Amino acid sequence: MAQIDLEKVSLTFRVRQHGRISLKEFIVRRMFRRSRNPLIRVDALRDVSLHIGAGQRVGIIGHNGAGKSTLLKLLAGIYPPTKGRRLVRGRISSLFDIALGFEPDASGWENIFFRGYLQGETPRSVRAKMQPIAEFSELGDFLDMPVRYYSAGMLVRLAFSIATAVEPEILLVDEVLAVGDMSFQDKARQRMRDMMVKAELIVMVSHDLESIAKLCERGIWLDHGQVRMTGDIHDVVAAYTQHVRGTAAQAA
Amino acid sequence: MVDYFRDIWRCRFFWMSLVRMDLRTRYRRSVLGMGWSLLQPIAMTVILCTVFHQVFDIQRVDYAPYVLAGLVCWNYILGVTVQGCGSIFQGESYIRQYPAPLAIYPLRTVLGAAIHFLIALSVVVVLSWYIHGFGNLAALPSLIPTLILLLILGWSLAVLASLTTVYFQDTQHLAEVGFQLLFYATPIIYVEDMLTERRMAWLVRFNPLVTLLRLIREPILNARVPDITTFASAVAIVCIAATAAIFMLYRLQRQIIFYL
Numbered sequence: 296m297a298q299i300d301l302e303k304v305s306l307t308f309r310v311r312q313h314g315r316i317s318l319k320e321f322i323v324r325r326m327f328r329r330s331r332n333p334l335i336r337v338d339a340l341r342d343v344s345l346h347i348g349a350g351q352r353v354g355i356i357g358h359n360g361a362g363k364s365t366l367l368k369l370l371a372g373i374y375p376p377t378k379g380r381r382l383v384r385g386r387i388s389s390l391f392d393i394a395l396g397f398e399p400d401a402s403g404w405e406n407i408f409f410r411g412y413l414q415g416e417t418p419r420s421v422r423a424k425m426q427p428i429a430e431f432s433e434l435g436d437f438l439d440m441p442v443r444y445y446s447a448g449m450l451v452r453l454a455f456s457i458a459t460a461v462e463p464e465i466l467l468v469d470e471v472l473a474v475g476d477m478s479f480q481d482k483a484r485q486r487m488r489d490m491m492v493k494a495e496l497i498v499m500v501s502h503d504l505e506s507i508a509k510l511c512e513r514g515i516w517l518d519h520g521q522v523r524m525t526g527d528i529h530d531v532v533a534a535y536t537q538h539v540r541g542t543a544a545q546a547a
Numbered sequence: 548m549v550d551y552f553r554d555i556w557r558c559r560f561f562w563m564s565l566v567r568m569d570l571r572t573r574y575r576r577s578v579l580g581m582g583w584s585l586l587q588p589i590a591m592t593v594i595l596c597t598v599f600h601q602v603f604d605i606q607r608v609d610y611a612p613y614v615l616a617g618l619v620c621w622n623y624i625l626g627v628t629v630q631g632c633g634s635i636f637q638g639e640s641y642i643r644q645y646p647a648p649l650a651i652y653p654l655r656t657v658l659g660a661a662i663h664f665l666i667a668l669s670v671v672v673v674l675s676w677y678i679h680g681f682g683n684l685a686a687l688p689s690l691i692p693t694l695i696l697l698l699i700l701g702w703s704l705a706v707l708a709s710l711t712t713v714y715f716q717d718t719q720h721l722a723e724v725g726f727q728l729l730f731y732a733t734p735i736i737y738v739e740d741m742l743t744e745r746r747m748a749w750l751v752r753f754n755p756l757v758t759l760l761r762l763i764r765e766p767i768l769n770a771r772v773p774d775i776t777t778f779a780s781a782v783a784i785v786c787i788a789a790t791a792a793i794f795m796l797y798r799l800q801r802q803i804i805f806y807l
Contacts, residue, residue: 309805318715318717318721373642373645375804389645391644392640392644395640400568409565413561413641417560418560
């Protein structure tokens with residue numbers, strides 16, 4: 296059974312003000328004991344506790360920088376928690392940064408394999424899915440071309456087609472509903488709906504409050520890295536909208 | 548740790564297919580294919596043979612396979628370290644999406660270099676057959692444990708290099724300078740005796756590459772199985788490198804994503 300448990304999870308990023316340091320700088324700083332490149336701490340998530348059981352579809356909302364995508368990446372196992380405990384049971388499929396992670400010199404076909412393997416497929420299972428993926432992407436002969444020459448839209452089409460060809464237990468989605476051109480967007484939405492029916496557990500992040508209310512039952516409102524409210528999606532969306540309107544009115 | 552290796556094995560299709568693609572692009576892109584990437588060590592050998600023959604008046608036919616064996620081995624160690632530096636950055640976009648074990652990205656670099664090393668080494672073997680005949684056939688199987696050791700060493704070096712590069716971006720530059728020095732401190736283009744005769748035996752004793760070069764050269768050039776002490780010190784060297792790599796991976800594996 297798919298299950299997600301977060302227990303008092305905090306995540307702190309430590310960022311350098313001027314990007315990376317070099318070994319040279321590191322040694323020089325040790326000698327002069329003076330830092331011109333201080334570390335900045337960013338508390339991306341603070342004391343987040345969540346229990347999401349099988350069968351739940353959860354939408355995360357909040358302002359930019361509230362920690363929504365960070366939370367999703369933490370659930371996916373990409374970011375380790377700085378404090379607290381993360382427990383995730385079930386095969387995860389994640390849809391974020393999907394236009395990344397291509398081998399630019401390999402053809403579209405080859406990239407279907409690489410991506411598929413990374414998602415836990417075997418040569419046999421990828422071969423079975425290749426044709427459907429190609430058809431869904433509608434890229435046709437472009438698939439023989441190195442991915443380097445693809446347009447951004449074509450890349451997203453291919454990425455989306457591969458990423459949604461699996462049948463995950465846990466699906467993590469970050470704002471991918473707006474992929475490709477108009478006709479592809481409709482197809483993508485339909486595909487998402489199909490996947491959401493199949494997946495046991497879904498967590499999605501979106502600024503499109505209307506569609507998130509349609510797709511999910513439970514809502515989580517993140518504010519500055521903390522869970523501000525959780526409950527029925529319609530209540531959470533309503534409270535969030537009211538809050539945003541309130542701050543806007545105050546500003547005006 | 549067993550779990551870690553199991554995870555690496557679980558995504559074997561992924562890194563294996565990347566290695567295959569790397570090799571294909573490397574060998575197919577050029578008209579000369581394989582020969583093209585062997586050009587550097589072979590050209591270097593020809594130049595060195597001519598120069599040493601003409602200028603220093605060295606009359607040794609066995610010099611060519613000697614120096615080629617050295618260069619091929621050197622290029623492998625240099626390659627895994629210098630290319631290894633960029634291996635985690637190369638896999639950055641995958642790391643940002645999937646929590647696969649980090650060690651597979653250096654592994655991708657190492658396997659590519661290792662296969663190239665095998666091809667180059669077989670050229671050395673053929674060259675030595677041409678010059679010395681087939682007398683070394685009985686000693687050649689001793690290369691198998693040597694190659695396994697070199698593979699583990701290469702992987703460890705690439706892991707260390709790639710992790711260091713994530714923290715300090717000038718690592719590759721420093722490694723290149725360091726290797727330049729090491730090149731002349733290692734009996735690659737000259738023979739070990741030239742150092743020992745000049746009271747520089749300590750350079751031979753403390754240079755781990757000397758041991759590895761012996762393991763490669765002895766069976767191919769002298770038709771002798773390297774003695775057990777040479778193997779033992781090679782195992783010790785590899786163990787040290789592997790322990791360092793595992794320790795660093797264990798410490799940094801989870802944090803690395805914040806530095807990419």
